[in-house]
Amino acid sequence: MRIIGMLSGTSHDAADAVVADLWWTAPGEVALHSRGMVSVPFPEGLRADLADRLPPAHTNLAEMCQLDTGLGQFFGSVAARARDELGDGRAEWVVSHGQTVYHWVRDGQALGTLQLGAAAWIAEAAGLPVVSDLRTADIARGGQGAPLVAxxxxxxxxxxxxxxxxxxxxxxxxxxxxxxxxxxxxxxxxxxxxxxxxxxxxxxxxxxxxxxxxxxxxxxxxxxxxxxxxxxxxxxxxxxxxxxxxxxxxxxxxxxxxxxxxxxxxxxxxxxxxxxxxxxxxxxxxxxxxxxxxxxxxxxxxxxxxxxxxxxxxxxxxxxxxxxxxxxxxxxxxxxxxxxxxxAVAPQEKEACLFALLGFLSVHGVPANVPSATGARAPAVLGSLTPGSAPLILPAPVTEPLRRLRIERTPPSEQQLRR
Incomplete structure (x- = not known):
C-alpha cells in the first residue's frame, strides 16, 4: 500500500510529506520503504494567519473556519505534489496529522486536542481518501493523545x-x-x-x-x-x-x-x-x-x-x-x-513515516496507540476517514496486533504492495 504521511509541526514553518510503501510481511509484521520526502514552506500569509491565532491570542469562529480551510488547501497541494514527484503519480491514502492549534490539558489530564487542515480539501486536491484526527481516539480512552511516536x-x-x-x-x-x-x-x-x-x-x-x-x-x-x-x-x-x-x-x-x-x-x-x-x-x-x-x-x-x-x-x-x-x-x-x-530512519522523515504507519494500521483496523506511553485505558484504532474521488473501499481487517517493523531499503514488488 502506498501512503503519503504528512505533518506540520509546532514550528509551523513547512509541511513535510513522505511517500512510503507499507505491506504485511507476516502476521503482526509490517515492512516500510520510504520513497523520499518533500518539504514545502508555508505561504507567508497563511503562516502569519496561523501565528496570529495560536494561544494565547484570542480568535473567533470565522477566523478559525478560514484557517481550517486555508490549511486544508495547502496540505492538499503538498499531498498532490508528493504523489506526483515521489509516488510516480499514484498513492492509495493520505494521512494528515494536521496543524495543532490547541492541546487541552487540565490538571495533568488531556481533555481534547484540535488539529486544523480540513481533510475534505486534501481529498479533493489529491483525489485520495484521507486519514486525519489521529489523536482524539486515544484521548477518548483516557490518554494524553501523545506522544504517538511511541x-x-x-x-x-x-x-x-x-x-x-x-x-x-x-x-x-x-x-x-x-x-x-x-x-x-x-x-x-x-x-x-x-x-x-x-x-x-x-x-x-x-x-x-x-x-x-x-x-x-x-x-x-x-x-x-x-x-x-x-x-x-x-x-x-x-x-x-x-x-x-x-x-x-x-x-x-x-x-x-x-x-x-x-x-x-x-x-x-x-x-x-x-x-x-x-x-x-x-x-x-x-x-x-x-x-x-x-x-x-x-x-x-x-x-x-x-x-x-x-x-x-x-x-x-x-x-x-x-x-x-x-x-x-x-x-x-x-x-x-x-x-x-x-x-535506519532519516531524522527529518521520521514523523512523516510515523503518520504513514499509523494510517496504514488505521485502515486495516489495527490499534496504533501505546497505552503505557499515553496513559489510555486500552488500545484504540486511530483516526477519522474521509473518502477521495472514488468510493471508499477498505482492506480486509487485520486482527493481529503489530509486533514487528522492518525498514526496507529496497522498493517492494507490485505483489508485495498489494498485501
Whole structure:
C-alpha cells in the first residue's frame, strides 16, 4: 500500500510529506520503504494567519473556519505534489496529522486536542481518501493523545539502554521499559511490542518540555523579528547562559509531573517567555537564546540519566541546531548521542513515516496507540476517514496486533504492495 504521511509541526514553518510503501510481511509484521520526502514552506500569509491565532491570542469562529480551510488547501497541494514527484503519480491514502492549534490539558489530564487542515480539501486536491484526527481516539480512552511516536520508537529501539528523542517545537522522549524496571506498581500494558531484543513489557514516552518552541521565540526576540529561528545555533553559541533565568525556567511545575504527560505551545509560547523575563531578568539577546537552548539540553540530559540510557537517537528539526546537539552531548555525559539514521530512519522523515504507519494500521483496523506511553485505558484504532474521488473501499481487517517493523531499503514488488 502506498501512503503519503504528512505533518506540520509546532514550528509551523513547512509541511513535510513522505511517500512510503507499507505491506504485511507476516502476521503482526509490517515492512516500510520510504520513497523520499518533500518539504514545502508555508505561504507567508497563511503562516502569519496561523501565528496570529495560536494561544494565547484570542480568535473567533470565522477566523478559525478560514484557517481550517486555508490549511486544508495547502496540505492538499503538498499531498498532490508528493504523489506526483515521489509516488510516480499514484498513492492509495493520505494521512494528515494536521496543524495543532490547541492541546487541552487540565490538571495533568488531556481533555481534547484540535488539529486544523480540513481533510475534505486534501481529498479533493489529491483525489485520495484521507486519514486525519489521529489523536482524539486515544484521548477518548483516557490518554494524553501523545506522544504517538511511541509506537514507531518502540519498534525501532534495540533494547532498554536506548532512547529516542524528537526535537520539534516540543521535545519528547521514548524508552522501552522491561518488566524488571517497570516495577509492581506499573500499569499492565495490553499493547506489547517486539523489537530486535525481544518482548518488552511496556514503553514510556512523554513530552519533556520545550525544544525549538522557546529557542525560536528567543531568536525572534533577539533579532527583533528578523529571524524565525537560531540558524545553526549561532546565537546560542555566541551567548552565555544566564544561570538565574535558567533556574527560574526549570522551576516550571510541568517538569515535576510524572509521565504520562503532554504539553505544547499553548503553554510554552512567546507570552510565557515574556512572563519569565518580567521578574526583572533581562539578559542580552544572545544570552537569552543560549539560556533557553541550555534549558532544553538540561531537560534531555536529566531524562537520559533518570532512565539510565547509554544511547540516544535524535530526530526532528532540532537535529539541525549544532549548539543544541553539542550541549545535549555535553550534559548527557556517558550517553552516546546520534541522529535517528542509526535506527535506519532519516531524522527529518521520521514523523512523516510515523503518520504513514499509523494510517496504514488505521485502515486495516489495527490499534496504533501505546497505552503505557499515553496513559489510555486500552488500545484504540486511530483516526477519522474521509473518502477521495472514488468510493471508499477498505482492506480486509487485520486482527493481529503489530509486533514487528522492518525498514526496507529496497522498493517492494507490485505483489508485495498489494498485501
Amino acid at each position: 509506537l514507531l520508537d518502540a519498534l525501532l529501539l534495540p533494547d532498554d539502554s536506548w532512547g529516542a528523542l524528537n526535537l520539534g517545537g516540543i521535545a519528547n522522549l521514548t524508552v522501552r521499559r522491561p518488566s524488571a524496571r517497570a516495577g509492581a506498581s506499573a500499569r499492565a500494558d495490553p499493547f506489547e511490542v517486539t523489537g530486535p531484543a525481544g518482548p518488552a513489557a511496556g514503553v514510556t514516552a512523554y513530552d519533556l518540555g520545550p525544544a525549538c518552541a522557546l529557542i525560536d521565540e528567543s531568536a525572534r526576540w533577539a533579532s527583533e523579528g528578523v529571524q524565525r529561528m537560531d540558524v545553526d545555533g549561532v546565537r546560542a553559541a555566541r551567548g552565555r547562559v544566564d544561570r538565574a533565568l535558567l533556574e527560574r525556567l526549570l522551576a516550571d511545575p510541568y517538569y515535576r509531573l510524572p509521565p504520562p504527560k503532554s504539553t505544547g505551545k499553548e503553554h510554552f509560547h512567546a507570552a510565557y517567555l515574556r512572563e519569565q523575563l518580567a521578574a526583572g531578568m533581562c539578559p542580552a539577546p544572545d544570552d537569552l537564546v543560549a539560556t533557553v537552548t541550555e534549558l532544553t539540553a538540561r531537560l534531555v540530559a536529566d531524562a537520559c540519566h533518570a532512565h539510565g540510557l547509554a544511547e540516544l537517537a535524535v530526530s526532528g528539526g532540532g537535529v539541525r541546531n549544532p549548539q543544541l546537539m553539542a550541549r545535549i552531548g555535553a550534559l548527557a555525559d556517558g550517553v552516546r548521542v546520534r541522529d535517528s539514521e542509526v535506527l
